[in-house]
Amino acid sequence: MGLEATMIIVDNSEPSRNGDYTATRWQAQIDAVGVIHNTKMRAHPQSAVGLMSMGGNGPEVLSTFTTDFGKILSGLHRTKIHGKPHLASTIQVAGLALKHRSEKSQRQRIIVFSCAPVTEDEKALVKLAKRMKKNNVSIDIIAFGDLDSDTTKKLEAFVENVKGGDGSNLAIIPPGPNLLSEELQVTPILGGEPGGAGGGEAAEGEGFGFEDAAENDPELAFALRLSLEEEKNRQEKEKREREEQEGKASLENIPEEAKDGGESSNEKDDKMDTA
Numbered sequence: 327m328g329l330e331a332t333m334i335i336v337d338n339s340e341p342s343r344n345g346d347y348t349a350t351r352w353q354a355q356i357d358a359v360g361v362i363h364n365t366k367m368r369a370h371p372q373s374a375v376g377l378m379s380m381g382g383n384g385p386e387v388l389s390t391f392t393t394d395f396g397k398i399l400s401g402l403h404r405t406k407i408h409g410k411p412h413l414a415s416t417i418q419v420a421g422l423a424l425k426h427r428s429e430k431s432q433r434q435r436i437i438v439f440s441c442a443p444v445t446e447d448e449k450a451l452v453k454l455a456k457r458m459k460k461n462n463v464s465i466d467i468i469a470f471g472d473l474d475s476d477t478t479k480k481l482e483a484f485v486e487n488v489k490g491g492d493g494s495n496l497a498i499i500p501p502g503p504n505l506l507s508e509e510l511q512v513t514p515i516l517g518g519e520p521g522g523a524g525g526g527e528a529a530e531g532e533g534f535g536f537e538d539a540a541e542n543d544p545e546l547a548f549a550l551r552l553s554l555e556e557e558k559n560r561q562e563k564e565k566r567e568r569e570e571q572e573g574k575a576s577l578e579n580i581p582e583e584a585k586d587g588g589e590s591s592n593e594k595d596d597k598m599d600t601a
Contacts, residue, residue: 327369327517331376331391331432333420334359334439336402338381339411341442341471346501351441351471354506356402358468361507362437363395365516374432376423377401380416382409387419391427411442414454421463434463437515441471444480451480455487464490466515470499470506 336355347354359377366373374391377398388401417436424434436458444451458465465488469481478498485496497513499506512518 327366328373329370329432330366330373330435331424331427331429332362332366332373332435332437333376333378333391333423334362334398334437335378335380335416335420336405337411337439337441337471338379338405338407339409339442340381340407342381342407344441344471347470347506352407354470355439355441357505358439358507358510359398359402360395361510362516363398367393367395372429372432374427374429376420378416378420378423379405380412380438381407384412385416385419387423390423410445411440413438413440413444414446414451417454417458417465421458421461424463425461434461436463436465438465438467440467440469440477440481443472443474444477446480448480448483451484452487455484459488459490462490464488464494466495466497468497468499468506468510468515470501473498473500 336359338352342350342352342355344351363375366375371393374393375389375398376387376391377389379386379388388405389397392398417438420436421434424436427434455465465485467481467485469478481496485494488494493514495514497510497515499509499513502509510516
């Protein structure tokens with residue numbers, strides 16, 4: 327793995343709300359980002375990790391290259407789930423960020439989380455892959471979520487054409503009983519054996535999860551748990567607000583007949599009292 331500058335791209339498009347991964351696709355990415363950062367730092371303390379998102383209106387740099395996981399975590403907390411993914415343009419921006427990295431001795435790598443259908447044309451993706459390979463940028467793609475045959479075909483073509491000396495990998499991880507980060511640890515992306523992804527169980531002692539984090543880096547373990555809890559609370563708050571708004575809207579749509587009928591009844595009571 328060695329000395330690297332790694333730009334992590336998270337998928338914050340609308341499909342990341344889906345709950346087919348624990349606890350949602352977005353929360354699964356938060357957990358996995360922490361594991362990737364810790365793995366890179368353990369491999370070489372002078373490596374650096376940056377963070378970008380590809381949903382919403384387009385690419386956004388959430389954190390420049392850093393060794394401080396707190397800055398990465400802060401970027402994740404600021405990220406909103408919305409819009410469609412912009413895979414190709416975000417990879418291009420990530421490539422520019424790597425080109426202008428401060429430490430030129432760091433090898434260049436991009437790790438992409440993709441959980442939505444890929445809308446870009448396959449030919450355009452292959453052209454981009456060849457350009458990244460020419461610039462000595464290795465790209466790993468973690469594909470999960472909406473894995474239709476067309477999306478899988480495009481991602482396979484991209485990785486096949488970007489492969490270089492430092493290796494580029496495609497990890498396809500379908501929903502299963504294990505965490506996304508646990509499945510990721512047994513893939514070549516984090517130094518696991520090829521073919522380790524795809525729902526298989528990790529061997530005892532392999533990978534890096536919360537228990538390992540607690541032993542090797544208690545602050546990271548605490549930050550990951552805190553991040554997942556805060557994200558869960560934020561989503562629950564958004565859900566309550568939506569339900570309240572829907573409730574108000576339904577009340578506003580109630581016909582005025584019941585109200586008019588009540589006034590008529592009062593008028594009749596007044597007449598009877600007069601008599």
